[in-house]
Amino acid sequence: MKKKTFNIAELICAVISLAVFFGIWHLGTRGELGKLMPGPLPVIEKFLQTLFGGKIGSSTLIVHVAYSLARVMIGYFIGAAVGIVLGLSMGWSPLIEAIFAPLFRIIRPIPPIAWIPISIIWIGLGEDAKIFLIFLASFCYVTQNAWSGAKNVNPEYMNAARMLGAGKSRILFTVVLPASIPPIFAGLQVALSSCWATVLAAEMVRSSEGLGWIIIAGMNNNDMNQIMTGILAIGLVGMMLSTIFRKVEARLCRWNRSEN
Amino acid sequence: MRTKSKKRIYMAVSCLSVLTVLLIWYLLIDVMKITKSSVFPGLVKTFDTFLSKLVETKPDGATLGQHLLESLKVCLLGYSIGAILGIPLGIAMAWNKWCDWLVRPVFDLIRPVPGLAWTPMFILIFGIGIEAKAMVIFVNSFVACILNAYTGIRQTDDLHLWVGDVFGATEWQKLIKIAIPTATPMIFTGLRTALGGSWMALVAAEMLAASKGLGYMIQQARYISRPDLVIVGMLTIGVVGLILDTILHKIEIMVAKGMNAQ
Amino acid sequence: MNKRFGMFLVSAMALGLLAGCSGGEEAAATAAGTAAAGTEAEAGSESAAETEASGKLQLSGRHWKIGGQVRQTSLYLYYARDLGLFEEAGLDVEIVTLANGPALNEALNAGEIDAAANGMAAVYVLPTENFYYVGDATINFGGQAMYGRTDSAIVQAGQYGDTPYYGSPETVKGASILGLGAGPQQYIAYAYAEALGLTSSDIEFVAMDHPQAYEAYITGEGDLLATTPPYSNLLESDPNYTLVADYTDLAGGPLVDSFIVSKELADQYPDDVVAILDCVYEAMDRLAKDDDARAEYAMDLYLNEGGTTYSDEDMASEIANVTFWTWEQLANPEYEFGNTMKVMGEFLMEQGLIEEGSMPQIEAALNHSFIDRLLEYRAEKAE
Structure with a gap:
């Protein structure tokens, strides 16, 4: 992997690429399409205007972001915790794998949005149902990666540890767990972005705030400007989340490497 | 021999675990009736609905098979376009830093936006036909393919590239002969992830405008208060997703083996 | 992987066996369920009749969650809330706004709301025998x-x-x-x-x-x-x-919206239901009699709670197409009670959207006793 350094050329490229993107959008919406779809300027204007000052629905944009983030974070962390435990156990013990693998593999392809009717019946219309949907998104990705991570640990390491007299649980904690950290982190990152993408589905269960709600309310009123503002906000926050995550991971993985 | 018998035991455990879940479902709803079947259907009712839906077009105008076929069609169309465009772009981004710098900001901005959010816009641009739905799926598969192709190429060992340099290989030769073969297993992982993602995005796509498809079936069943049909739809999505994943996993293993043989 | 498939087939077969064995029991259970529901329905109307004698409504003070949509369908519900009619009557009512009829049905089925000012979609929950159709609501002559x-x-x-x-x-x-x-x-x-x-x-x-x-x-x-x-x-x-x-x-007639209440709660607290109906029909009466107030209130509500901007023309057209019950009409209705449910039920059954043979359940759910009781209660109060 080549080392990445920040430089002027990269910055210029970023500016050019975003400018081209907004330029195409601007030109594209000047013609016939413009009557139905707003160009970038009104969207950015609405975005800035509602960020702290103006309101969409009952709150400012930043409050909507906070609501959505809170839901996503709670669901994400619960899902990650359950997923890591289940995934590692499945990778480590063939018996546990035999029990849970078939169930997990059937549940995994079912998208959160298809769970909405069931979660309303089981959990209701409150916050819990929204968190449950986000939990599902996070749980599936993390379990999958922890499972394959723990399963793909080089058997030679395990044999070596066994030869040196390590017990089963000792092998789990000193060999399997450290070796599965990189794939788990990869899973955590994908899970974070997929949780963030699930917020829209989650807020389809009755809500009156959140970025998903902004888009849903926009859809209900044919307010393309509001929809695009919501999309822009989801994109920006998602971008920030993955950047932060990459930084954290870089740090933890460096620790991981030095330990090995 | 011993591993074989062990495998058999584990298989039996797997069967048992699925049966246990079904049994719990049966006991809770069908026998103990902890909730009314109009709220959460029993196992027997769900199975009946599944069987009758195989031949019956009511209540949503198509049999389960027709819905499934329609969904697979949309899903594979969007998926293959995403893969065809995504893999080369991912490779280009990993190989050429200018390409990376130019594409990445827009890519990072668009990537977190869920497929569902694009739907109003896609309807405006592409209409309500198969195109808008395929576009939603396209976005999904495109992103996964780019990411994995990118990571795959980036994994190329510098040492191998230096060897190429020593033998006077051109950039193009290094890409074709060294980097892409290295990346192939990763690209296949990407293809597999993308297929999973595409299949999941399908329900969202079909919820916006459809007259056939598994997503439409679930949505319609919700509208007419038929939770049994919702569950049949969910399980069908689950099982078909499992089958698709298994097929691609087989191909993935074959490709990985082929690479090693070389 | 083949093994998992094998396992799958095995479990499917096991499932088939289970289904085969218990088919008969299931049918018997359903029959028993229907019979039980029949007696319950009778008990319901009796209980409404029993309290008739007392003259005054005995409120339970329970917290009622009523679902509505920010559209003409549930306009009266919001109007009743904003006029303060529920508090005046001593009721504790919370209004839960949902996007559309199917969402209201889902919430009703899940027990998340106790009652709903719903539209025609209510016809899908009536066959479950868990709800009463207690009142005709918004009348749509046009627009649909x-x-x-x-x-x-x-x-x-x-x-x-x-x-x-x-x-x-x-x-x-x-x-x-x-x-x-x-x-x-x-x-x-x-x-x-x-x-x-x-x-x-x-x-x-x-x-x-x-x-x-x-x-x-x-x-x-x-x-x-x-x-x-x-x-x-x-x-x-x-x-x-x-x-x-x-x-x-x-x-062959206007689309009449519906007011649905959980059967269990309605049987348990019939007076509460009558008091709620009193409030909502009062709100409908006022909406029907004062177009200007209605226009002003509706446009405000649609904008603030629904985010929909109505022009004056839109509102005028809605008022021309959609009307509400007045007390006089309620006492002498021009339309058969719950007719929309019957027409739609028949039709949807033909189309297979509702399971065949659901008509008796739908008709059994149409319960006029609460309106009867309401009219008597108002007559007594007027004296």
Whole structure:
């Protein structure tokens, strides 16, 4: 992997690429399409205007972001915790794998949005149902990666540890767990972005705030400007989340490497 | 021999675990009736609905098979376009830093936006036909393919590239002969992830405008208060997703083996 | 992986066995359930009758959650809340806003709300025997309608025979109709096809939410649009679009919305239900009698709670098309109680959207005793 350094050329490229993107959008919406779809300027204007000052629905944009983030974070962390435990156990013990693998593999392809009717019946219309949907998104990705991570640990390491007299649980904690950290982190990152993408589905269960709600309310009123503002906000926050995550991971993985 | 018998035991455990879940479902709803079947259907009712839906077009105008076929069609169309465009772009981004710098900001901005959010816009641009739905799926598969192709190429060992340099290989030769073969297993992982993602995005796509498809079936069943049909739809999505994943996993293993043989 | 498949087949077979063994029991259980429900229904009307004698309503003080939508369908519910009628009556009512009829049904089934000011969609929950249809609500004479493009072959074909509908079997065959699934819009599409001598399989009904369907239609998608206010108002005033068929003509009467209450709660607290009905019919009475106040309130509500901007013309058209019950009308109704449910129930059963043989359950759910009790209570109070 080549080392990445920040430089002027990269910055210029970023500016050019975003400018081209907004330029195409601007030109594209000047013609016939413009009557139905707003160009970038009104969207950015609405975005800035509602960020702290103006309101969409009952709150400012930043409050909507906070609501959505809170839901996503709670669901994400619960899902990650359950997923890591289940995934590692499945990778480590063939018996546990035999029990849970078939169930997990059937549940995994079912998208959160298809769970909405069931979660309303089981959990209701409150916050819990929204968190449950986000939990599902996070749980599936993390379990999958922890499972394959723990399963793909080089058997030679395990044999070596066994030869040196390590017990089963000792092998789990000193060999399997450290070796599965990189794939788990990869899973955590994908899970974070997929949780963030699930917020829209989650807020389809009755809500009156959140970025998903902004888009849903926009859809209900044919307010393309509001929809695009919501999309822009989801994109920006998602971008920030993955950047932060990459930084954290870089740090933890460096620790991981030095330990090995 | 011993591993074989062990495998058999584990298989039996797997069967048992699925049966246990079904049994719990049966006991809770069908026998103990902890909730009314109009709220959460029993196992027997769900199975009946599944069987009758195989031949019956009511209540949503198509049999389960027709819905499934329609969904697979949309899903594979969007998926293959995403893969065809995504893999080369991912490779280009990993190989050429200018390409990376130019594409990445827009890519990072668009990537977190869920497929569902694009739907109003896609309807405006592409209409309500198969195109808008395929576009939603396209976005999904495109992103996964780019990411994995990118990571795959980036994994190329510098040492191998230096060897190429020593033998006077051109950039193009290094890409074709060294980097892409290295990346192939990763690209296949990407293809597999993308297929999973595409299949999941399908329900969202079909919820916006459809007259056939598994997503439409679930949505319609919700509208007419038929939770049994919702569950049949969910399980069908689950099982078909499992089958698709298994097929691609087989191909993935074959490709990985082929690479090693070389 | 083959092994997992093997396992799958095995479990499917086991499932088949289970189903085979218990088929008979299931049928017996359902029969028992129906019988039990029948006696319960009788008990319900009795309990309403029992309290009649006491003259005054005995409120339980329980917290009622009532579902509504920010549209003409539930307008009266919000009006009753904002007039403070519920508090005046000593009721503790919380209004839960949901997006559409199917969402209200889902919440009713899940027990998340106790009652709902719902539309025609209520017909889907009545066969469950868990709810009473206690009152007719908003009356839609127009607006629930289907439009075509004026220059399209369907409209150009002129009126079909002596029907008020535009189009001909040749032009409509294979047409794609956009509209919200499973509601009056789908009814309009199918009933229209039948009126032209076609069947529901001759047309393609594309299920979309109202706003998306409208947006897609005006950008040139689909052949016909089955819609609801405010979109029907927008199309009505545009010469490029022509009214092709209307619910009131197809069904032979207006679309009457519904007020649904959980059967269990209604049986337990009949007086609460009567008091709630008292409030909502009072709100309807006031809405029906004062168009200016109604226009002002509705436009405000739609904007603030729904985010929908109504123009004065939209509002005028809604007032012309949609009306509410007055006390006088309620005492001498022009329409058969719960008729919309019966018409739609029959039709949806034919189309297979409701399971066959559900009609007795739907009819059993139509419960007029609460309105009877309400009218008596008001007569006593007036004396």
